[in-house]
Amino acid sequence: METDLGWWAVPLALIGGAIRISTPFLFVSLGETITEKSGRINLGLEGTLVFGAMIAYGMAYLIGDAWTQAEVAAALAQGLPAPDVSARSYPMAAWLGVAIAAFAGAVFGLVHGLICSLKRVNDIAVGIAMMLFGMGIAFYFGKPFIAPAAPDLPSIPFAGWSDIAQVRDAFNVNVLFIIGIALAVFLWWAFRNTRLGLILRVVGDSADAARALGYDLNLVRTLATAVGGAFAGIAGAFLSLYYPGSWNEGISSGQGLMAVALVIFARWNPIACFWAAMLFGGTSALGPALQAVGVTGGYYLFNAAPYILTLGLMIATSSKNRAMAGAPGELSITR
């Protein structure tokens, strides 16, 4: 039942938006945190995100379609009437799409990492190349998937008890969001308490020291970039399979790039990444939320809120004299 909540609809929509929209920010920024902790920056995550969205959607659609046809064929083979498959949805197909997107993202990260392991290669330049490559290849292979509908990822109705539709909507939380929170906490713990976490920080903070301890810098960094790419692939899958929930060429609108800025804002701390992602998600929902209560003036201005926020935060948290506290020492942007 739709209830008229008046202005209460705005904070509700912001919370709901924060939960929904933050998920891709969260995954990309967690992945980028891992990469940057190792001392490399991967600006190609925007491309990885878009490609992840395309391949997750395409694969989920193709797998779902194949399963539907198999079901029909099986029924017909047994002489039964063809079942009504128009409302069939296969969450499993969507999860397979997510897995394939993660794998594709890892491959993208691996390519970035391997190219950057060559001598005199700049990670920022390679990142931009990978971003353009990822987007280009996604658009090229994605054309046939713009029209059909792929299965959705399931969500958990945390407010199923409420009879207000908007509340139920706002707290319809996707499983990936919960996985993202768990990952943020896990990474925060792992950076301090596991061997791998410490090695990652050593490699990212002092190449000389890491070499002296006998670690293979390029190996660690390449793997860290691959893991970061996988996270971005999952973020892409979320975009096309859950929210907004379809594949088109403008699906990311720069979220992959903003997530990189968000890592800097979050000072390479996974928990802070979560809060930053929530903040970005919330501001992204500002335009639609205001429109829903009838404020239509400045719609595009409010839609630009996350970008203005990025800019404002970067200016506010930067300093002419100070190096960034908490920045991995080997990161090319802070050296």
Add this chain to the structure above:
Amino acid sequence: MSVAEVLEFPVEAPPPAAIGSAAFSVETIGMTKRFGSFAALDDVSIRVRAGTVHALLGENGAGKSTLVKCIMGFYQPSAGQLLINDRETVIKSPKDAHTSGLGMVYQHFTLIPSLTAMENLVISRPHVPPVIDWGKERRDLEAFLANMPFRVPLDTPISELAAGQKQKLEILKQLYLRSKFLILDEPTSVLTPGEAEEVLGLLKGMANRGELTILMITHKFREVEAFCEDVSVLRKGKLTGTGKAADLTRSDMATMMIGEKTLNKVAEREGEPDTGKPILRLEDFVVDDRTGLKTTNIETLAVHSREIVGIAGVSGNGQKELAEALGGQLTLKKGKVSVDGARYSGRREESRSHQVRFIPEEPLRNACAPRMSVAENLSFRTFDEAGEKQVVWLRQGRIRAYARELVRRFGVKTASIAAPIATLSGGNVQRAVLARELTGYVELLIVTNPCFGLDFAAVADIRSQIVAARNRGAAVLLISEDLDEILELSDRIMVMSEGRIVYETPSAGADVMVIGQHMAGHH
């Protein structure tokens, strides 16, 4: 007859204990390392006796680091053997060296800045468990530290530790890794005289109790005399002497290090400071460092014409921020810097009109464009002016002629003035920057660690140039971590500690130990 032939070691029986439980001896026999046709190390045989502190002396490029790198497995020697406890041992890699109980404390720090001391120690172990139990590690470390001569805070990130604490932690790390043979590369360069005494004294104690053997690279004769049983001297890759420290005088050691050539004496200061004519004035000077965590705060500082004011202090106590703020690299948070009574912020017009010259530390990085030519680098102060006017078109002929003149006058050794300045040796880069900054009339000279890492001859030369500028009437602010340099050159000495000037004394009659106590933060 060389000194090496005269002196002989007492022959000792190899200690029966196995490696790992007690100190052991290390000996090189005919160690040679060639890079192409150049022998960086030529037939060097030294014996470091178990349970002793052995000094390795030599100028820059004498082969000291090549020798220790061969011992530590960074290099494979072209010829020669290594004996550990009189048994021939082949060290293929630093890892091998570690397994054999050899450890090295480098001159540059190998600690990871953002990790805490505890994290640094644990990650340096060869076997780290996949998930680290910090409670257990802390208990183990406390137990380990209880038997150690000095302590460091375990939970502070390295980047917030003072240089002296880092140096101690580097040494603790080697002991934690159970190294029984330590190579120390100029271990006291970042320590106050007091800290140096403490650390070396404690290590010597451990060595003489048979827990350790130490090979120490140094250039301080005082340390050799006070802490070392034996000494070996290298020059141009060859061993020029080895023997008991007690049997050698300072002049013997100096002769072995630099040969028979005579050194230029540093020019004498002439004339008294013109105290009526302050050139540089700092008032209520406040500047934050790049992390924003430490503040440098100088209430008042004046440098007069014909005066060298030496700023002493252990590195990391605000000297760098002071220099960077004066050079215009950091902006002041508060306060005022004036030159000749006019506000000064380090801009090019200001430094030009007041004849302010600036020699920062690491000049190749901070005062040169490394890939531009020597001639171009030498012209940075002058390329755009012709008399009073600004030039539009550069006159390459004039730039080259100017560069040739400076290269000749300051004795910069370069293949050509068209060579990139990065191809010059450290001493020659320093000379080139000095040539650029000291040419013409200089009213104020700000100079940081001018002789860091240079050899004897270059040091005397560069110090003479600084004194000569002072004698011509320049005000000089000399910021240096080398206390001997400060004592030698300054008219007035100030000590910086924790971002403040904590002590001031005229250099005539200055007491080194008092200065040292202030450097260490005891005021």
